[in-house]
Amino acid sequence: MCTDRSLGTPFDLGAAWVHYADASNPLVGLLAKAGVETRRTNWDELALYDAERGKLSKAERDGIEEEYETILDKVARQIRAAGAAASIGALLTPLVNATFIGAARVRLANWLRGFYIENEYAADVSDISAWEFSDDDKLPHKENDRFVSGGYDRIIAALAKGLDIRLGEVCHRVSTTDAGVTVETSAGTYDVAAVIVTLPVGVLRAGSIAFEPALPESKQDAIDSLGVGDFEKVVMLFDNVFWPAKPHAFGYAEPLRIDHMRVPDSALQRRLNE
Numbered sequence: 001m002c003t004d005r006s007l008g009t010p011f012d013l014g015a016a017w018v019h020y021a022d023a024s025n026p027l028v029g030l031l032a033k034a035g036v037e038t039r040r041t042n043w044d045e046l047a048l049y050d051a052e053r054g055k056l057s058k059a060e061r062d063g064i065e066e067e068y069e070t071i072l073d074k075v076a077r078q079i080r081a082a083g084a085a086a087s088i089g090a091l092l093t094p095l096v097n098a099t100f101i102g103a104a105r106v107r108l109a110n111w112l113r114g115f116y117i118e119n120e121y122a123a124d125v126s127d128i129s130a131w132e133f134s135d136d137d138k139l140p141h142k143e144n145d146r147f148v149s150g151g152y153d154r155i156i157a158a159l160a161k162g163l164d165i166r167l168g169e170v171c172h173r174v175s176t177t178d179a180g181v182t183v184e185t186s187a188g189t190y191d192v193a194a195v196i197v198t199l200p201v202g203v204l205r206a207g208s209i210a211f212e213p214a215l216p217e218s219k220q221d222a223i224d225s226l227g228v229g230d231f232e233k234v235v236m237l238f239d240n241v242f243w244p245a246k247p248h249a250f251g252y253a254e255p256l257r258i259d260h261m262r263v264p265d266s267a268l269q270r271r272l273n274e
């Protein structure tokens, strides 16, 4: 989580939405208490453009989403039988390939895959475990997303009030003895009673922190086997707001490129020739 203000307007480089923003989400209460406003993003108000055909009608977009959701439902029903090692891609791709035929439909299928799955998990479908989809509740859905206005860091500022927070210190070592815990950082050493480590999995995987004694094997195995994806945003600043208040978002079904297809060339060729 990191709010950038260098362009003169707050922009969240990481988290920007509260997902599943209903009463059971503790973030909702925290945001209200901190006086941070949120705005609902209605993903139905998304204008989808195709590289060759231009803007799709709402009816067409609804239609392809319905088709995709039917496929995802089928995938959800296959998961138990597929076993723990199956990727979501292994189950999804054959069904999508059988339904979305021809270059224009393949472009849309690629967009749907990103919108429904890969943007949520920052990973290729072939790298995402199907167990994530083991029941309907776990299917990613976008019904209750709220955009945090004015920067997500405002909630951090509210939570941090009165706490002694040291920024800019890189932790290198965490040593635990019967007497307590010693934390070594780029700024010094702290002897404390206990430590809660919330470092990103990528940092733990890279072995940037030495733990003494070493972490239990089961924890280290879990860290080593969890994948970490890249997910980036590009920010553009315009002099004027030339876009309407609705739609809330834009989608773009890209021209087909081999490196975007993530399918073996022969399979791609077959589908493009159809």
Ligand SMILES: Cc1cc2nc3c(=O)[nH]c(=O)nc-3n(C[C@H](O)[C@H](O)[C@H](O)COP(=O)(O)OP(=O)(O)OC[C@H]3O[C@@H](n4cnc5c(N)ncnc54)[C@H](O)[C@@H]3O)c2cc1C
Pocket: 001, 013, 014, 015, 016, 017, 018, 019, 169, 170, 171, 172, 198, 199, 200, 203, 208, 209, 231, 232, 233
């Ligand atoms: C582009 C993008 C968009 C996202 N959008 C959303 C969204 O809309 N909604 C949502 O809920 N989630 C979103 N996420 C996910 C969300 O940002 C993360 O789940 C969340 O920030 C994780 O919080 P964290 O505290 O675990 O880790 P982080 O927010 O990554 O914080 C970890 C901190 O540890 C610090 N650190 C690293 N190494 C060391 C070290 N050796 N010593 C000391 N400090 C160290 C880092 O500098 C960082 O400040 C998005 C992520 C990305 C990348």
